Amino acid sequence: MEEQKHKRRIHYSGKYPKKFEEKYKEHNPQKYADTIAHVIEKGSTPAGMHISIMVQEILDFLQIKPGQQGLDATLGYGGHTRRMLEQLNGNGCIYGLDVDPIESEKTTKRLRDLGFDENRFQFRLTNFANIDEVASEAGKFDFILADLGVSSMQIDNPQRGFSYKIDGPLDLRMNPNKGSSAAQRLREITKEEFVGMLIENSDEPYAQEIADKVFFRMQKGAAMDTTTELREAIEAALVYLSKDERAEAVKKSCQRTFQALRIDVNSEFEVLYAFLDKLPSVLKPGGRVAILTFHSGEDRLVKRAFKEGYQNGIYSEICRDVIRPSAQECRMNPRAKSTKMRWAVRSTADLCTID
Numbered sequence: 001m002e003e004q005k006h007k008r009r010i011h012y013s014g015k016y017p018k019k020f021e022e023k024y025k026e027h028n029p030q031k032y033a034d035t036i037a038h039v040i041e042k043g044s045t046p047a048g049m050h051i052s053i054m055v056q057e058i059l060d061f062l063q064i065k066p067g068q069q070g071l072d073a074t075l076g077y078g079g080h081t082r083r084m085l086e087q088l089n090g091n092g093c094i095y096g097l098d099v100d101p102i103e104s105e106k107t108t109k110r111l112r113d114l115g116f117d118e119n120r121f122q123f124r125l126t127n128f129a130n131i132d133e134v135a136s137e138a139g140k141f142d143f144i145l146a147d148l149g150v151s152s153m154q155i156d157n158p159q160r161g162f163s164y165k166i167d168g169p170l171d172l173r174m175n176p177n178k179g180s181s182a183a184q185r186l187r188e189i190t191k192e193e194f195v196g197m198l199i200e201n202s203d204e205p206y207a208q209e210i211a212d213k214v215f216f217r218m219q220k221g222a223a224m225d226t227t228t229e230l231r232e233a234i235e236a237a238l239v240y241l242s243k244d245e246r247a248e249a250v251k252k253s254c255q256r257t258f259q260a261l262r263i264d265v266n267s268e269f270e271v272l273y274a275f276l277d278k279l280p281s282v283l284k285p286g287g288r289v290a291i292l293t294f295h296s297g298e299d300r301l302v303k304r305a306f307k308e309g310y311q312n313g314i315y316s317e318i319c320r321d322v323i324r325p326s327a328q329e330c331r332m333n334p335r336a337k338s339t340k341m342r343w344a345v346r347s348t349a350d351l352c353t354i355d
């Protein structure tokens with residue numbers, strides 16, 4: 001009898017596109033609304049989109065009224081801006097800022113297509129550290145929102161290098177046309193500086209082990225210019241951990257290492273500090289500001305600035321405690337889990353002026 005040859009089963013790749021670029025329906029939310037609704041219902045963020053966090057809590061606090069002028073310091077997908085523009089009811093204007101030239105162009109177009117013209121919405125490609133310059137052109141603001149960190153569009157796009165889960169260039173810049181990429185930074189700094197960066201920016205417990213491995217591999221000729229190369233170096237650094245704890249430890253260390261590099265290449269603490277310092281001078285008396293943060297380093301800066309401002313009489317009211325998204329929101333949008341919101345109200349005594 002002729003021996004039957006074993007045929008390998010053809011790998012079934014599934015009918016759902018797996019790669020970011022292949023998710024063409026998700027990249028066209030206007031055309032494929034059903035697909036978008038289905039992806040969101042499953043607790044995922046559609047490719048090329050960002051689900052805005054704590055929208056109702058922000059609107060409840062900002063108390064936006066027609067005729068007011070507002071600022072969205074971190075435009076992103078424009079989800080918050082859109083909801084704030086709706087509160088203006090066709091009367092008033094919002095300035096949107098972002099440092100990302102790629103996504104902000106698409107967002108501005110989306111908002112224009114929704115009918116928000118130059119009288120309602122103005123975009124400025126600038127860092128929120130420059131709010132004083134924006135205010136000297138536009139005048140002071142009745143309300144300001146800053147939703148810090150990165151957008152889902154940035155995280156999910158492999159070309160931006162924000163995620164250790166997808167292979168791509170180790171970039172991590174919000175504006176890829178400015179400054180050094182994370183890969184360049186690793187070549188510019190010493191091992192000791194890298195250890196300091198991991199500890200200061202992310203409280204990384206395995207900072208020394210990770211830095212030893214990354215620099216050892218670079219000295220041996222590894223380029224360390226892709227997200228995968230860095231992830232593999234982190235995995236190798238933690239290989240001595242027991243099997244039980246390793247997977248979770250690697251995941252957390254990857255998250256913290258990428259966060260530390262992102263904070264560094266975008267000077268996130270420095271620009272937040274400048275923003276918080278200038279805030280009182282760009283808010284009208286009685287003006288309201290809400291800030292969403294995503295890690296303890298950011299929250300500490302915001303908490304301290306609001307507390308000091310309250311003690312100095314610059315703010316008449318600040319939130320007593322941090323406000324967190326509801327359990328339901330976190331279920332619907334797992335990216336909301338680490339969010340902390342703080343707010344402040346500018347005192348009616350006008351103590352600051354814009355130079």
Ligand SMILES: C[S@@+](CC[C@H](N)C(=O)[O-])C[C@H]1O[C@@H](n2cnc3c(N)ncnc32)[C@H](O)[C@@H]1O
Binds near residue numbers: 081127128129
């Ligand atoms: C979390 S997203 C904002 C999402 C937005 N609230 C929405 O509803 O779509 C943060 C955005 O802030 C931008 N960003 C981060 N740091 C910035 C800075 N210093 N100045 C201006 N924009 C910044 C990022 O490029 C990103 O687009």
